Amino acid sequence: MSEEQTGKGGWLSRLKAGLRKTSSRIGDGLAGIFTKRKLDAETLEELEELLIQADLGPVTAAKVTAAMGKGRYGQDLGLDEIKGLLADEITKILEPVAVPLAFSRAESGPRVVVMVGVNGTGKTTTLGKMAAAAVADRRRVLLAAGDTFRAAAVEQLEIWGQRAGVPVFKRETGADAAGLAYDAVERARREGADIVFIDTAGRLHNKAGLMAELQKIIRVIGKVDASAPHDIVLALDATTGQNAINQVETFKSMVPLSGLVLTKLDGTAKGGVLVALADRFGLPVHAVGVGEGIDDLKPFEARAFARALVGLEGPER
Numbered sequence: 373m374s375e376e377q378t379g380k381g382g383w384l385s386r387l388k389a390g391l392r393k394t395s396s397r398i399g400d401g402l403a404g405i406f407t408k409r410k411l412d413a414e415t416l417e418e419l420e421e422l423l424i425q426a427d428l429g430p431v432t433a434a435k436v437t438a439a440m441g442k443g444r445y446g447q448d449l450g451l452d453e454i455k456g457l458l459a460d461e462i463t464k465i466l467e468p469v470a471v472p473l474a475f476s477r478a479e480s481g482p483r484v485v486v487m488v489g490v491n492g493t494g495k496t497t498t499l500g501k502m503a504a505a506a507v508a509d510r511r512r513v514l515l516a517a518g519d520t521f522r523a524a525a526v527e528q529l530e531i532w533g534q535r536a537g538v539p540v541f542k543r544e545t546g547a548d549a550a551g552l553a554y555d556a557v558e559r560a561r562r563e564g565a566d567i568v569f570i571d572t573a574g575r576l577h578n579k580a581g582l583m584a585e586l587q588k589i590i591r592v593i594g595k596v597d598a599s600a601p602h603d604i605v606l607a608l609d610a611t612t613g614q615n616a617i618n619q620v621e622t623f624k625s626m627v628p629l630s631g632l633v634l635t636k637l638d639g640t641a642k643g644g645v646l647v648a649l650a651d652r653f654g655l656p657v658h659a660v661g662v663g664e665g666i667d668d669l670k671p672f673e674a675r676a677f678a679r680a681l682v683g684l685e686g687p688e689r
């Protein structure tokens with residue numbers, strides 16, 4: 373991998389730093405379980421407990437442990453070999469959901485991406501980063517300030533629009549979010565944009581109100597383009613751990629989610645929850661946030677993530 377990725381400030385080193393709390397817990401735990409002990413029912417039970425504590429959740433921990441024990445009972449395996457097997461089993465769960473977000477035009481016109489998520493999870497920041505990535509991919513991009521509830525959110529998206537060199541479609545605070553979404557998609561079609569990213573409010577304390585607003589946004593967008601929105605992406609803060617599962621359940625109950633972005637993996641991330649999310653929901657993980665900068669959004673790489681999670685160096689086997 374390049375210096376940019378593996379160097380001190382590189383995103384992979386920031387990802388590993390963010391996962392260090394989890395990877396050292398797993399690494400130390402594995403050493404405690406498997407030093408001078410074979411792979412057997414007892415050590416596998418202790419491994420399952422360790423994985424639950426690392427935010428994988430009971431169902432996924434049991435699945436990974438069972439797979440590791442298959443055909444290896446009684447074997448004397450070195451610590452790095454155990455870590456490698458664990459990383460392989462986690463990679464198998466993560467690989468199917470490692471799906472980058474497409475920036476290309478849809479058949480019907482501009483790709484319409486609606487970003488949802490609780491306030492503070494990094495929705496607006498992630499939209500700014502995605503807009504910059506789409507520009508770098510030589511796409512014509514429009515951002516829409518759909519969080520009309522908070523003036524600060526509109527201003528923040530405008531700042532990100534300037535950073536990414538992308539126009540921001542906005543209305544006065546309090547304007548109808550669905551009307552804004554309709555007008556934004558109309559403008560994207562008129563101007564021949566390839567993709568339009570629509571930010572939304574994240575006030576979960578008023579779940580009924582938020583649900584009604586999000587469902588109206590989706591319905592109204594469908595009036596402009598029956599196949600839109602093409603993506604409904606949930607931003608999840610990786611430091612919230614198991615709570616991310618509840619957030620996926622909540623937003624899935626409100627709207628047809630099509631993918632996830634996990635933010636703040638450079639923070640004290642509880643990265644094990646990503647394995648639980650992949651195993652439980654199978655929703656594509658489009659990207660991971662590894663910092664506050666405009667380039668700090670990276671495609672999700674299953675093996676690199678799995679090896680960082682268990683404390684193995686580099687993405688190679």
Ligand SMILES: Nc1nc2c(ncn2[C@@H]2O[C@H](COP(=O)(O)OP(=O)(O)OP(=O)(O)O)[C@@H](O)[C@H]2O)c(=O)[nH]1
Pocket residue numbers: 489490491492493494495496497498519525528573574607635636637638639660661662663664668
């Ligand atoms: N370290 C780090 N900080 C992040 C990341 N993504 C977002 N942030 C920070 O998290 C905070 C919240 O980000 P926002 O984009 O405002 O979150 P939001 O979901 O839009 O919140 P509202 O605007 O209140 O809806 C900001 O300080 C961001 O800089 C990340 O990947 N890593």
